[in-house]
Amino acid sequence: MHIYVHIPFCARKCPYCGFYSVEGVSNTSPYLAALRKEIIFSGIVPSASYEGEVSTVYFGGGTPSYADAQGICATLTEILEKFGISDGEFTIEVNPNSFTADKGRMYREAGFNRISIGVQSLHDDVLKTLGRLHSSSEALAAIEAAKEAGFTNISCDLILGVPGETLEGLYEDADKLINAGAKHISMYSLMIEEGTPFEDLYGGKLDQFVDEDLERRMYHGLRDHLDSKGLHPYEISNCAYKGFESRHNIAYWKGREYYAFGAGAHGYLDSVRFMHEENIEKYLLDPIHVEVEETLSERDKVKEKIMLALRTTEGVNKTLTQGFEELIDKNIKAGYLEDTGNGYRLSRKGLDFANLVFMDFI
Numbered sequence: 001m002h003i004y005v006h007i008p009f010c011a012r013k014c015p016y017c018g019f020y021s022v023e024g025v026s027n028t029s030p031y032l033a034a035l036r037k038e039i040i041f042s043g044i045v046p047s048a049s050y051e052g053e054v055s056t057v058y059f060g061g062g063t064p065s066y067a068d069a070q071g072i073c074a075t076l077t078e079i080l081e082k083f084g085i086s087d088g089e090f091t092i093e094v095n096p097n098s099f100t101a102d103k104g105r106m107y108r109e110a111g112f113n114r115i116s117i118g119v120q121s122l123h124d125d126v127l128k129t130l131g132r133l134h135s136s137s138e139a140l141a142a143i144e145a146a147k148e149a150g151f152t153n154i155s156c157d158l159i160l161g162v163p164g165e166t167l168e169g170l171y172e173d174a175d176k177l178i179n180a181g182a183k184h185i186s187m188y189s190l191m192i193e194e195g196t197p198f199e200d201l202y203g204g205k206l207d208q209f210v211d212e213d214l215e216r217r218m219y220h221g222l223r224d225h226l227d228s229k230g231l232h233p234y235e236i237s238n239c240a241y242k243g244f245e246s247r248h249n250i251a252y253w254k255g256r257e258y259y260a261f262g263a264g265a266h267g268y269l270d271s272v273r274f275m276h277e278e279n280i281e282k283y284l285l286d287p288i289h290v291e292v293e294e295t296l297s298e299r300d301k302v303k304e305k306i307m308l309a310l311r312t313t314e315g316v317n318k319t320l321t322q323g324f325e326e327l328i329d330k331n332i333k334a335g336y337l338e339d340t341g342n343g344y345r346l347s348r349k350g351l352d353f354a355n356l357v358f359m360d361f362i
């Protein structure tokens with residue numbers, strides 16, 4: 001059982017962000033009440049269960065910590081009761097400027113046992129360039145608050161390739177996060193998303209502000225640096241100590257089915273990809289309504305499983321790639337894939353050209 005819950009609120013919209021969220025909403029309770037209504041009345045039942053797999057619930061956003069904490073906790077309680085889940089990995093995303101130890105304690109009491117903190121950088125100039133509301137000291141304080149509240153499974157995000165960011169600065173950030181107690185670090189390259197203020201500012205010319213070569217050195221350098229500290233890279237953008245890998249994301253990369261609750265949330269059940277419209281007003285009127293994005297054929301499903309598995313360091317098992325030998329060979333010859341014996345995975349060079357490889361399986 002894997003469940004995603006979307007909380008589409010943020011204190012202020014960051015100029016680079018393409019996620020669906022609305023800024024400055026003062027009363028988030030009606031939305032959280034609609035979420036609980038969706039959870040109670042949704043009649044969908046997953047078509048498969050995966051033996052031995054841990055149940056996961058992930059509250060993402062937006063900024064879940066911006067929303068009313070009581071309502072968030074009541075929503076998790078509703079999910080656990082409705083789906084009869086007693087144990088699993090229950091994650092909440094928080095931002096340093098809207099998270100406190102008190103909120104953390106409420107989250108822990110409700111059952112959240114993993115926290116993902118939107119640190120992004122521990123350099124104030126980089127945070128300013130990103131238009132974030134928090135400072136580096138507030139980010140470190142958020143980690144302390146999470147520990148104080150009883151979280152031990154702590155993940156932090158870092159963004160690389162930001163104008164003005166340095167390789168040494170990134171390593172420093174990583175070390176500080178590890179020393180502060182992060183067990184998992186997600187590292188994302190700054191992307192210019194359509195329709196964002198960053199598109200006007202940097203669209204098509206980010207490389208004039210951040211040398212492409214430096215951006216790649218940051219990616220590989222940070223990945224290796226984290227590896228050397230014991231946080232092994234288990235996916236393109238994710239490194240963790242053993243046992244602290246995100247079970248929820250692993251379920252995605254295995255092509256598992258998952259529920260999705262909330263405006264703008266995307267789900268996958270019974271071969272169907274579905275979504276809730278990115279519109280809070282409409283969601284409040286009819287939280288159960290979903291739109292079918294596509295129904296996957298058996299071949300589509302295999303292609304997608306290959307693509308998703310190739311994101312992981314483990315790679316894809318050869319049992320799955322039968323019938324796709326030509327595409328695999330092409331990518332091995334290009335140096336993008338390597339043979340692991342029982343499967344294939346992205347090579348070091350392939351990590352830089354992952355999107356080209358994935359395109360072959362879309």
Ligand code: SF4
Nearest residue numbers: 010013014017061062
């Ligand atoms: S806080 Fe996160 S979700 Fe909200 S606007 Fe910024 S990057 Fe986007």
